[in-house]
Amino acid sequence: MKYKLSIAAIAFLAAGFATEAEVASSEEVAPSASSSAVAAADTEWALVFPDQPDGPKLRLLAGNPREGAFSAILKVPAGYEFPLHSHPANKTGVVLSGSILNGRTTKDASLSVPGTLWVQPANEVHYTGCTADSDCIFIVHFDGAMGMVPSEVAAEVSTMSVTTAEDISYSPVNPKNPKSPGKFVVSGDMSVGAFTALIKIPGGAAVPPHSHLANYSAAVISGSMSHGGTDTFSVGAHWTQIAEEVHTTACVSEEDCIFFVTMDGAFSIEYADPPAEEVSVSYTHLRAHETEADLVCRLLLEK
Numbered sequence: 001m002k003y004k005l006s007i008a009a010i011a012f013l014a015a016g017f018a019t020e021a022e023v024a025s026s027e028e029v030a031p032s033a034s035s036s037a038v039a040a041a042d043t044e045w046a047l048v049f050p051d052q053p054d055g056p057k058l059r060l061l062a063g064n065p066r067e068g069a070f071s072a073i074l075k076v077p078a079g080y081e082f083p084l085h086s087h088p089a090n091k092t093g094v095v096l097s098g099s100i101l102n103g104r105t106t107k108d109a110s111l112s113v114p115g116t117l118w119v120q121p122a123n124e125v126h127y128t129g130c131t132a133d134s135d136c137i138f139i140v141h142f143d144g145a146m147g148m149v150p151s152e153v154a155a156e157v158s159t160m161s162v163t164t165a166e167d168i169s170y171s172p173v174n175p176k177n178p179k180s181p182g183k184f185v186v187s188g189d190m191s192v193g194a195f196t197a198l199i200k201i202p203g204g205a206a207v208p209p210h211s212h213l214a215n216y217s218a219a220v221i222s223g224s225m226s227h228g229g230t231d232t233f234s235v236g237a238h239w240t241q242i243a244e245e246v247h248t249t250a251c252v253s254e255e256d257c258i259f260f261v262t263m264d265g266a267f268s269i270e271y272a273d274p275p276a277e278e279v280s281v282s283y284t285h286l287r288a289h290e291t292e293a294d295l296v297c298r299l300l301l302e303k
Contacts, residue, residue: 040236065146081129089144098136115165206250209272214265223257
């Protein structure tokens with residue numbers, strides 16, 4: 001079945017966000033106030049448009065769509081179309097499942113498959129749709145309040161950027177340790193304040209018990225993960241982690257794990273059991289503290 005955004009829904013969104021949808025997104029699926037983890041199949045959705053019970057649905061991860069920047073998981077029915085429109089805020093999306101169409105118009109829309117990231121500049125008219133093959137689920141981050149302005153005229157040129165999963169460039173979370181999990185910052189500066197990012201953990205790797213000074217919410221993009229001792233999580237699972245609570249995060253699949261994270265403060269990490277630091281000791285120091293047993297071993301080794 002092919003859906004299109006209704007006139008009523010466009011009118012609601014043109015005003016900022018549907019009143020009923022605001023209530024749903026801020027109350028029914030508000031971010032958890034305590035640490036929690038939810039499997040993809042157990043996600044509780046709220047209607048985006050109150051007049052479309054079979055239309056798009058939303059699960060809020062962080063923020064408030066009415067007031068400012070927010071992150072959410074969106075579920076769009078197969079065949080659904082958003083006619084030409086624009087948003088007052090910049091939007092970043094990452095596909096979890098299904099195939100998304102984005103572009104100036106329906107005719108020149110490009111296909112985004114799972115793992116693809118796209119950035120849609122604010123106030124630029126564009127088209128978005130979900131192919132008829134299956135429902136589309138994707139993470140979306142707006143750097144301002146939600147809004148939708150309908151348009152009858154397409155943009156002259158599209159400045160939307162699209163990056164496939166293979167082309168996303170990750171850098172070490174800890175620059176001093178190239179083997180640490182990778183990061184791709186979507187918005188903000190993680191060294192000074194709130195930010196959103198994609199995090200990549202190698203297959204089979206785990207981050208030892210640790211805590212952060214800021215709260216964060218996350219959602220699995222690829223791979224299988226566990227968090228806080230929970231069962232294995234697949235694509236679409238999401239969790240909320242409260243600041244200063246010790247927890248573990250691991251990639252339990254052979255393939256690398258990638259997840260979206262939105263943190264309400266600067267990034268920091270404190271290990272529950274800090275790894276012992278390697279201490280450089282000189283040969284002269286060792287000789288000065290050498291025991292008889294050490295001396296025997298050294299002489300035998302030097303022969």
